[in-house]
Amino acid sequence: MGDLLNGLTGVMHFEVLGVLILGVIGGIAIGSLPGLTATMGVALMLPVTFGMEPVVGILLLIGIYFGSVYGGSLTAILINTPGTPASAATALDGYAMAKKGFAHKALTVSTISSTIGGILSVIVLILVAPQLAEFALRFSAPETFALAVFGISIISSIAGKSMVKGLIAGLIGLLIATIGLDPIGGFPRFTFGSMNLTGGVEFIPVMIGLFAAAEAFKTMEEVFSKHKLKLSVEKVKLKWVEFKSIIITILRSAGIGTFIGMIPGAGGDITAFVAYNEAKRFSKNKEEFGEGSIKGVAAPEAANNSVTGGAMIPLLTLGIPGDAVTAVLLGALMVQGLQPGPMLFENNGPLVYSLFVGMLLANVLLLIFGLLGIRLFAKILLIPKAVLSPVILVLCVVGSYSLGNSYFDVIVMIISGIVGYFMIRTGFPAPPLILGLILGPIMESNFRRSIVMSQGDLSIFYTRPITLILLIVAVATLFSPLLSKAYKKMLKTN
Secondary structure (H helix, E strand, C coil), X not given: CHHHHHHHHHHCXXXXXXXXXXXXXXXXXXXXXXXXXXXXXXXHHHHHHHHCCHHHHHHHHHHHHHHHHHHHHHHHHHHCCCCCHHHHHHHXXXXXXXXXXXXXXXXXXXXXXXHHHHHHHHHHHHHHHHHHHHHHCCCCHHHHHHHHHHHHHCHHHHCCCCHHHHHHHHHHHHHHHCCEECCCCCCXXXXXXXXXXXXXXXXXXXXXXXXXXXXXXXXXXXHCCCCCCCCCCCCCCCXXXXXXXXXXXXXXXXXXXXXXXXXXXXCHHHHHHHHHHHHHHHCCCHHHCCCCCHHHHHHHHHHHXXXXXXXXXXXXXXXXXXXXXXXXXXXXXXXXXXXXXXXXXXXXXXXHHHHHHHHHHHHHHHHHHXXXXXXXXXXXXXXXXXXXXXXXXXXXXXXXXXXXXCHHHHHXXXXXXXXXXXXXXXXXXXXXXXXXXXXXXXXXXXXXXHHHHHCCCHHHHCCCHHHHHHHHHHHHHHHHHHHHHHHHHXXXXX
16 A cells, blocks of 8 residues: 555656646547557557656557547447447447447446446456466467357357358458468468568558448448437436346456456457357346447446457566557557566566556546446537538548558458448448457467477367367357247247
8 A cells, every 4th residue: 555655656747647637538439440459559659658757658549548448439339430449349238239229328337337348457456467467478379269269159259140241250250361371381372462461461550341341331331221210319327226236247247358368369359249249148137238238338348448458467477568559568668668567566666656546546537437428429420410420431431541551451351331331231241250350360279279289189278277268268159049939949949
């Protein structure tokens, strides 16, 4: 507590608080724009911190990081356009709530869940960082492969009304993920001689196309249709009874997010879907998910915001970045003359605890700005669709191009948007395709590395306890909806 009080003293300066506020607001703006990820926002602001004091500079980047992760949920809920990959799961129920007129409630749930998830992960970081980081190091290639397989198995929960269509979409995502260079040998695969495809198909332009552009195309069709859909905004506040019903979901999801966040390379994209799946598994009303369940909003938001604290655990205690954003933060710390690792706490204790307090304050600022801005955010739904749809398409183009200043990414986005439009029309869900595209490379590369480690012996996947447990859970998750239906039919016949 003494260290934390000293850290609080180090943060309670006008300059530090002002920079943290600017970072959080800027992060929310970056996260809400399709294509502008948290990694991009932190990387763009990194040169600005070179002339700042270490605490000020690092907290600016942390504010942008935390704000960006939360900001992605705003457009995911309001216009079915995930601002960041981690908020794709939020769109499943968040947009469904917005269409029913409950955008205000959905945004409230998102803000509160994000804040609680973020604060809990920082508390875990403060209390048990060294022990958790040591456990995370046990995750080698086989464990990461098993975790990716578990992520893929969640397709059964996000497949929507048709399991077959969900599995087909997931397989298409896995097939697209094989395009590019072989992860071990470096040989080109399915590139058809195109240099643009040698690096593979980036999932962010595909995600922007499948969610944002496809929704814009669909909305433009409705503008010219005789049967027009008008979204309303009702200021329905979150009731205390409803909040109590999601507390367990938030706590569980925060635990999942913190755990997966501290595993190097796992990232927040898989975390949101895992938390969503677990919320659905434990829910008594599974049929509500996908139709506007507040638990379907609370789970992914608590999870992807708790990744922020989880990813900082291996960074600060071992000097190993947990994801792409913390890799940039590693560079920022080293530029400031700080070497992350066990000696960081010994040599720079006051600074470390100032960062901890700053992280807690960043989450509190998210709550304040999020709740204050809900009425303003919700007004997006009142913009005429004839105006909003072209604006969304322009943002899609700008966001896709800004990834690598490549027109090829824009082409990928447009093609994905057209495909996504026909997927909507034919009832094929987009989330399984995105999940397959994100997890495909992780699954393949770690499977290949595992085989190299074991010299071709497949027993490596069932002789390592963590790997075996994850694979068993993955199989159970994949087939649980089918087993549940079979069990219900058996009960009816009896």
